[in-house]
Amino acid sequence: MGVYCSKKEVVEAQSSSFIYQRNRTTSLEEQIKARCPNSSANFEDENSHSTKHSSEGKMKCTKVCFICHERVRLDHSCTNQMVKDLEKHMDKDQLMDILMKIKQQVSKDEQSLVPYLHWGTNVALIFNPFTQGLQRTELARNIPEFSRTILARENRIFCIGGQDSSTMKSLPTIFEVDIEEHYRIKDKMNMNQARFHHTAVYDQKYDFIFVIGGMTSNSMGNQFKMLSSCEFYRVQQNEWSIMPNLKVARDTCAACLFDSQWVYVFGGRVQFEKRQLTNVIERAFFSRIDVSQWEEITLQGRQRIMPEFNVGMCHQVNDTELVIFGGKDTYNKQTREVLYFDTSSFSLIHRKSQAQSRKSSNVDEQLSQAKTLQKNYSTAQITVKDFRMPLEIEAPTSPFQIANNLFVLGWSKETNGIHLLRLSLINLNWKEELDFTSYLASDVD
Structure with missing residues (x-):
């Protein structure tokens, strides 16, 4: 069947x-x-x-x-x-x-594209996972540095916030790249708060875009501060609404939605000059008309301390779990480690490090641990290396779920390139889908 x-x-x-x-x-x-x-x-x-x-x-x-x-x-x-x-x-x-x-x-209703808007240029790459086709186009406007890209219903692409590279000022702007009208730029209502290095996530059920934290500048563009402010955008109404502030001001955090009811936030940077990160987990409940106050989550289980990281991302993978991946650690080093957070028990699962921490050379024991953590697998399918990303990347943009696959775009210091990775939501294995780097400078047939 x-x-x-x-x-x-x-x-x-x-x-x-x-x-x-x-x-x-x-x-x-x-x-x-x-x-x-x-x-x-x-x-x-x-x-x-x-x-x-x-x-x-x-x-x-x-x-x-x-x-x-x-x-x-x-x-x-x-x-x-x-x-x-x-x-x-x-x-x-x-x-x-x-x-x-x-x-x-x-x-029109299905999300079927993976868009990439290249900061500081007017280049947009659009990848179609079904046809494996990649289209390169030059927009009528440059993409602001440290902005965020969202794909909404009907393959509507939004570019949110960012920093003006000439004045160093943070931007409150949001514009749509209309694929159906030859990539025409459509300006939308500005955010209430100018920001860059923020996090943006999309809820398809209500057609909302949530914008969380970030950094803002003064009027001269020479002083900056972390933001706790959050807001959400109603796509159909083209209007912004204020959300409650985060308990911990931060930028470059990982954020995702769970069951179109909760917004979860992990990690992020709380101080720029000394590069101080946070491990505070927060979540807020939302509905069609309102968003609740943020609450801090205390980890349960064996691992009670959340690793500190920033420029990573997260996403719901099944009925109870979120996957957390990518980014940079406290030593400013990119990582390929992957964590799983259980929303029902508030416990953290680190499949790779658990096997390594015991320094076990017994492969059967490692596979047994993996099977216990994800009961839907058979041991023949599991290898410890499958739990890690194929590349160390920073992933500032929310991943794109298409059918049973999660597509992740990020920059790798190791290759100095932009890579598209794919996580299968059936067996939770990672692979590199495409190297975008070579397509940024030349046309794609």
């Missing part, structure tokens, strides 16, 4: 089957399974050593079925029933017409 697809994937699979295989005698259900990128066959390719029907085979997944609104599991059956019902009531030509209309709307 196939893993249930997103609406877009089902539509593409069905419509493609009708166009190219209309005369075939195979059932519509078989055609979908044959072409669907999330079918059981493809799942087993990526997890070749897993046992499909075992209790460990039910992978945690953040994808939600648009029919029954349940989280997708291997035993999900909505696809099969839907296809059978449709085949009974209409022929394939009628169904194709309906699906093509749905596809036009779904393609």
Whole structure:
């Protein structure tokens, strides 16, 4: 039985089957399974050593079925029933017409691009994970230094804040890069607080952009201070609203959303001159109309102290956990370590360092530890190195989740380049997807 697809994937699979295989005698259900990128066959390719029907085979997944609104599991059956019902009531030509209309709307709703706006230049790179195509374009405006990029619904790209490189002043601006109108720049309502080195995260449910902390300058651009102020932007209304202040003022922190209810903040820098970092974890509850006060989280479990870092990022990976990755440590050294934070127990999981700290040469013991930390794996799938990023990078921009993959853009000091990394949310393995560096200076075919 196939893993249930997103609406877009089902539509593409069905419509493609009708166009190219209309005369075939195979059932519509078989055609979908044959072409669907999330079918059981493809799942087993990526997890070749897993046992499909075992209790460990039910992978945690953040994808939600648009029919029954349940989280997708291997035993999900909505696809099969839907296809059978449709085949009974209409022929394939009628169904194709309906699906093509749905596809036009779904393609606007699905996030399918990974944008990169290069600071200090007018260069934008747009990567399409489905086609593996990369487009380079030159915008009508330079990208401010230390700004943040957000991808919203309908592939709307927003550039938020930053610093003017000539005056050194912080900027309150936000503008949209409209792909549909030949990358036309559209200015939006300014933020309440000019800022750079801030953190921006997007909530697709409410179409909000949260902007957290950062640094601001005085009117002369020669004095700077850390910010505790936060605000959020309603994309459809083009308006900003003030949020409660953080308990700890900071810039370059990691922030992410959990279940479209909580904003979590980790790490960050609290002093620029002496490079002082913080390990304070904060979170705030939000709804469509309000955001609560920030509360400080005290770590539980074996590891009670959060490592200090900045310029890293985080993201929800399953029903209970956030992944925290990238950035620089207290020695200003880039890291490839990955942590997992359990929101139900407020405990921190550091898979790589736990295995190393015991200096165990027993691979079976290390794999056993990994299996305990993520019960959805089989031991044959796990290697300790898979828990680390393939490169040491700083990741100031929020990652982009597309289907069951998380795409992360960052700068590596080791290569002096911009790299796109991909984290599979099925098996939590990292890989380098693409080196963007060579595309910044020349056109891409």
